[in-house]
Amino acid sequence: MTELPLSTERRLGLVIDLDTCVGCHACVVSCKGWNTENYGAPLSDQSAYSGAGSGTFLNRVHSYEVQPDNGAAQLVHFPKSCLHCQDAPCVTVCPTGASYKRAEDGIVLVNESACIGCGLCAWACPYGAREMDAAAKVMKKCTLCVDRIYNENLPEVDRVPACVRTCPAGARHFGDFADPDSAVSILSAERGGMDLMPEMGTRPTNKYLPPRPRDQLQETDILAPYLAPVTDEPKGFLGWLDRTLSALPKGPL
Amino acid sequence: MHPAPSVILFTTFSGLGFGMLFWLGLGMPAPTGLVAFVFFALAYALAVGGLIASTFHLGHPERALRAFTQWRTSWLSREAWASVATLMVMAAYGAGLVFAATRIAALGLIGAALAMATVAVTSMIYAQLRTVPRWHHWSTPALLVIYSLAGGALMTGQVRYAMPLLVLAGLAQVSAWMSGDKRLAESGTTLATATGLGGRGAVRAFEPPHTGPNYLLREMVHVVGRKHANRLRLIGLVLGFALPVLLLALPFAGHWLALAAVLSHIAGVLATRWLFFAEAEHVVGLYYGKR
Ligand code: SF4
Ligand code: SF4
Numbered sequence: 001m002t003e004l005p006l007s008t009e010r011r012l013g014l015v016i017d018l019d020t021c022v023g024c025h026a027c028v029v030s031c032k033g034w035n036t037e038n039y040g041a042p043l044s045d046q047s048a049y050s051g052a053g054s055g056t057f058l059n060r061v062h063s064y065e066v067q068p069d070n071g072a073a074q075l076v077h078f079p080k081s082c083l084h085c086q087d088a089p090c091v092t093v094c095p096t097g098a099s100y101k102r103a104e105d106g107i108v109l110v111n112e113s114a115c116i117g118c119g120l121c122a123w124a125c126p127y128g129a130r131e132m133d134a135a136a137k138v139m140k141k142c143t144l145c146v147d148r149i150y151n152e153n154l155p156e157v158d159r160v161p162a163c164v165r166t167c168p169a170g171a172r173h174f175g176d177f178a179d180p181d182s183a184v185s186i187l188s189a190e191r192g193g194m195d196l197m198p199e200m201g202t203r204p205t206n207k208y209l210p211p212r213p214r215d216q217l218q219e220t221d222i223l224a225p226y227l228a229p230v231t232d233e234p235k236g237f238l239g240w241l242d243r244t245l246s247a248l249p250k251g252p253l
Numbered sequence: 254m255h256p257a258p259s260v261i262l263f264t265t266f267s268g269l270g271f272g273m274l275f276w277l278g279l280g281m282p283a284p285t286g287l288v289a290f291v292f293f294a295l296a297y298a299l300a301v302g303g304l305i306a307s308t309f310h311l312g313h314p315e316r317a318l319r320a321f322t323q324w325r326t327s328w329l330s331r332e333a334w335a336s337v338a339t340l341m342v343m344a345a346y347g348a349g350l351v352f353a354a355t356r357i358a359a360l361g362l363i364g365a366a367l368a369m370a371t372v373a374v375t376s377m378i379y380a381q382l383r384t385v386p387r388w389h390h391w392s393t394p395a396l397l398v399i400y401s402l403a404g405g406a407l408m409t410g411q412v413r414y415a416m417p418l419l420v421l422a423g424l425a426q427v428s429a430w431m432s433g434d435k436r437l438a439e440s441g442t443t444l445a446t447a448t449g450l451g452g453r454g455a456v457r458a459f460e461p462p463h464t465g466p467n468y469l470l471r472e473m474v475h476v477v478g479r480k481h482a483n484r485l486r487l488i489g490l491v492l493g494f495a496l497p498v499l500l501l502a503l504p505f506a507g508h509w510l511a512l513a514a515v516l517s518h519i520a521g522v523l524a525t526r527w528l529f530f531a532e533a534e535h536v537v538g539l540y541y542g543k544r
Contacts, residue, residue: 002323002325002326002327003325003326018450025462028462052465052466053465054465054466054467054468055467056468057462057463057467060462060463061462062458062460062461062462062540062541063458063459063460063462064444064448064450064456064457064458064459065456065457065459066450066453066454066455066456066457067454067455067457068453068454069454073454074453074454075459076448076450078448080462080540089382089383089384091326092326092327093326093327093328093329093378093381093382094323094327094329095319095320095321095322095323095327095329095330095333096316096319096320096322096323096330097319097322097323098319114316114319115312115313115316116311116312116313116314116316116317116319116320117311117312117313118310118311118312118320118329119310119312119472120327120329120378122468122469122472122473123254123382123384123385123472123473123535124381124382124384125384125537126383126384126442126447126536126537127537127540128469128473128537128540131467131468131469132312132468132472134468136312137312137313138312138313194449195449196446196447196448196449197442197446197447197536198446199440199441199442199446200383200384200442200536201383208449210449210450210453211450211453
């Protein structure tokens with residue numbers, strides 16, 4: 001049913017630490033691996049070895065450059081997957097009821113045997129979290145590894161989403177945001193966890209921790225300012241050399 | 254957004270078909286017998302043909318009946334109901350005209366209202382999407398309804414109404430383009446809000462997550478065609494509205510000229526409908542440093 005639950009008992013989701021993520025894409029690979037072998041249709045690739053390959057992924061890592069007004073630019077690796085929004089527009093647009101949000105834990109899922117592959121839910125998601133599988137022709141999205149987190153056949157340590165289990169940097173955390181004492185709630189509160197595109201009104205469950213400010217290079221020599229070069233133009237012999245070389249006709253290079 | 258032929262054909266032809274049903278329902282014209290049959294057959298061919306075209310872009314058209322289940326939240330599901338309701342009511346009304354030469358006026362009025370409701374509901378599928386700021390505006394349903402009224406009037410020979418409606422549709426289109434061009438900027442969604450990093454400095458997409466194309470880029474980040482946008486806008490306006498009005502205004506107007514006006518209008522609507530999709534920017538493009 002595509003009516004959203006008014007509230008969910010638990011609010012399971014991820015905290016993604018943009019300060020810690022090193023952009024290794026291990027979560028992308030482990031997600032693809034787990035979700036190709038488990039829940040629903042496999043995540044197919046088309047012409048994977050052709051050089052123009054394309055495939056379905058539920059998690060993708062962007063990289064952004066942030067240039068502050070002062071100081072060096074910073075590179076931020078940015079993993080992006082379904083945020084399991086509380087006001088999920090992808091669910092309400094679905095004509096078939098294939099897309100739904102679970103009342104018990106807030107996970108947003110697609111019932112693939114009811115999906116007609118109209119693609120409207122992917123249009124409604126601001127984050128690009130849904131991809132139509134080109135082979136199965138049904139909508140694929142992050143399941144929060146619903147087939148791991150409750151799976152009693154797995155050792156307890158593995159009962160977290162594959163991306164969280166894999167991340168070598170510890171940049172991904174899984175837990176219940178409805179519980180104010182959970183690790184993810186505390187982490188998000190302490191580090192200023194943010195919503196992506198809050199103006200879209202989707203109320204994402206997943207939170208992103210902003211990168212910490214970078215260290216500034218400190219001036220250690222108190223006399224250094226007095227020794228600062230007075231001109232950038234070379235003078236004397238170097239200046240003569242610079243002018244002469246510049247005046248020469250261009251060489252073979 | 255990717256201008257998929259199936260969706261362009263669907264919205265264009267079903268818009269015309271339901272527009273025809275609207276005027277037929279009002280009894281303008283109210284033919285009987287064979288003439289009525291030809292009118293209704295054409296309207297149904299367009300409306301149903303459009304609906305069938307729309308199933309071509311479904312991954313699993315064999316499950317299409319499921320699309321009737323979620324009318325409480327989904328405009329796409331409501332569209333399924335509205336179009337079927339219109340087609341059934343108008344079939345009964347049309348049967349009266351064709352086989353019994355009787356016009357059941359009340360039934361026609363209900364059918365006309367349903368026909369326009371169908372067009373409006375279809376347009377809400379697009380207008381509801383916050384993710385496409387250009388569409389997320391009342392002008393989207395207004396525009397598609399005016400298009401349908403004008404096209405329907407033209408196709409049913411209601412020259413008196415077709416001329417002002419065509420002019421109105423052209424003007425509405427121009428104003429929708431003008432305001433639509435600004436709407437992404439006005440929406441306030443930028444790479445800064447998309448990443449949440451805007452407060453720290455200028456954000457630039459440095460490296461995309463994948464080197465090849467993917468579903469998201471193919472489906473929602475269509476930038477290639479936009480370079481011809483201005484030329485196509487002009488072609489759309491001339492063929493869709495100016496030329497048909499001119500042809501209708503000619504003193505020696507006859508069936509052939511009317512046919513030329515109809516064909517020109519359809520070509521123009523197809524051009525503007527292509528732009529409706531090709532020019533619509535989905536905010537997911539921002540994550541890729543595109544729009
Ligand atoms: S991130 Fe996208 S797919 Fe996931 S719940 Fe939100 S709107 Fe839906
Ligand atoms: S693609 Fe499937 S899940 Fe998405 S809106 Fe269409 S029917 Fe629903």
